[in-house]
Amino acid sequence: MSEDRILKLLETRLGRRHARQRLGVENDHEAQVFGQGINFFHIENTRLGHEIIRALLMISGLYWRGRRNAAKVVLKDNVIATPHVPKAFDGFTMLQISDLHVEYSADAMAQVVRLVKDLPYDICLLTGDYRAKTWGPYDAALEGMKGLRAALKGQVYGVLGNHDTIRMLPGLEAMDIRMLMNESETIRRGWDRIHLVGIDDAHFYRADNVEKAADGIPHEEFSILVTHTPEIYRQAAHADFDVLLSGHTHGGQICLPGGIPLTLSAVLPRDLGSGAWRHHGMIGYTAVGAGSSVVPVRFNCPPEITLHRLQRIDQ
Numbered sequence: 001m002s003e004d005r006i007l008k009l010l011e012t013r014l015g016r017r018h019a020r021q022r023l024g025v026e027n028d029h030e031a032q033v034f035g036q037g038i039n040f041f042h043i044e045n046t047r048l049g050h051e052i053i054r055a056l057l058m059i060s061g062l063y064w065r066g067r068r069n070a071a072k073v074v075l076k077d078n079v080i081a082t083p084h085v086p087k088a089f090d091g092f093t094m095l096q097i098s099d100l101h102v103e104y105s106a107d108a109m110a111q112v113v114r115l116v117k118d119l120p121y122d123i124c125l126l127t128g129d130y131r132a133k134t135w136g137p138y139d140a141a142l143e144g145m146k147g148l149r150a151a152l153k154g155q156v157y158g159v160l161g162n163h164d165t166i167r168m169l170p171g172l173e174a175m176d177i178r179m180l181m182n183e184s185e186t187i188r189r190g191w192d193r194i195h196l197v198g199i200d201d202a203h204f205y206r207a208d209n210v211e212k213a214a215d216g217i218p219h220e221e222f223s224i225l226v227t228h229t230p231e232i233y234r235q236a237a238h239a240d241f242d243v244l245l246s247g248h249t250h251g252g253q254i255c256l257p258g259g260i261p262l263t264l265s266a267v268l269p270r271d272l273g274s275g276a277w278r279h280h281g282m283i284g285y286t287a288v289g290a291g292s293s294v295v296p297v298r299f300n301c302p303p304e305i306t307l308h309r310l311q312r313i314d315q
Contacts, residue, residue: 001170009170014181022166022200022207029204031135037162037204038231038267044134044163044293054295066254066297071107073290073303075115078276080283081311084222084242086192090312095121095152097305098228098247099289101163102144103132104296108303109144112290113151115305123187124152126177127247127287128161128201128228130168138164142171149175157185157196161228161248162204163293180226182209184217195223197241203229203248203266210235230286231268237282244284245308249273251288255300274301 010019029036033046057063085092095116102109131141141164149156158177160166173179180198187194195217202208210225210232217223219240227236230246237244251274252261264273271277277284290303 006167006170010166013169013173018181018200018207018209019166022205025205025207026165037206038202038229039265042134042204043263043265057295057297062299063297066295066299067107069298070105070292070296070303071111073108073111073115073305075119076304076306078285078306078308079311080243080285080308081313082242082283083313083315085310085312086189086194086222087312088189088192089194089222089310092189092194092310093121094224094245094308094310095119095124095305096127096245096247096285096287096308097124097148097290098127098287099129099161099250099291099293100126100144100148101129101132101289101291101293102148103140104293105132105291106144108291109148112305113148116151119307121154121307123154123196124156125226125245126156126158127226127245128159129163129247129289129291129293130161130172131163131165132291132293134163134204138168138171142168145172145177146175149177157198157226159198159226159228160201162201164201166200166207180213182207182213184213184223193221195221196226197223198226199232201228202232208232210239214239214241229266230272230284231266233268233272233279233282233284237280241282244282245287246284247287247289249286249288250293251275251286251301253288253292253294253298253301257300259300261301 200207224243229248249264
């Protein structure tokens with residue numbers, strides 16, 4: 001598809017300002033290693049860095065063990081217990097799949113498909129980073145996503161990550177994935193309802209707009225923010241979100257024994273880097289992801305997909 005055709009599609013879908021802003025930032029900063037985004041250094045954008053890390057792991061004899069670890073995707077369960085859950089949504093279940101990086105993660109993708117095959121859930125949330133690299137072609141990523149989407153049932157929602165070009169948006173939505181681009185959806189059960197809010201990448205492209213996405217949602221009603229990165233946890237908590245679901249960090253991906261990450265490639269407290277957490281009155285969860293970034297290995301940080309269950313509790 002030509003650039004002009006993509007631009008017209010994106011302007012129709014997102015509006016001229018959002019489409020041109022995101023494309024402009026991509027064109028100006030693609031594969032930029034220093035500066036741009038929330039943190040200063042972006043190892044995922046280093047072409048040579050990938051090969052150096054892989055070579056070091058090969059020399060150490062750890063590379064193939066890390067490859068095997070990266071394929072062992074596990075299913076984690078997380079209960080979101082709060083008195084703010086509407087009665088009709090007590091037990092409502094959300095499957096979260098994050099950071100697939102499909103070109104690097106063929107074995108992990110196959111395991112994800114096996115895990116979701118007979119899994120019961122109400123909706124599925126995809127929290128970004130479908131592509132492995134942060135630059136270049138994206139056809140392979142879209143092709144890999146088709147295979148996963150075929151295994152998912154019901155309504156699927158998604159957001160873009162810092163590895164994803166906005167040019168992927170038409171292809172993802174053609175798969176019947178409802179991409180939330182600084183937008184919200186209201187889910188109803190009888191008289192009760194919850195609000196699902198999704199934002200564009202806040203880490204590198206800084207194309208997020210929480211205010212626009214949540215506009216019109218009554219502050220007293222239950223709302224969930226779906227974001228690729230948890231780095232906007234402060235803004236989200238002060239914007240009255242009840243829950244924040246994110247990925248991006250990979251939990252460190254290469255961790256010391258005990259799951260201690262060497263780096264999270266994110267600007268946030270370490271206790272927000274993986275798993276369940278709280279900030280003020282907001283409940284958060286940072287998924288460690290199903291795929292692998294930079295190099296397709298994992299150590300002391302198993303890949304995951306996550307089943308979140310809403311639970312209404314008495315005040």
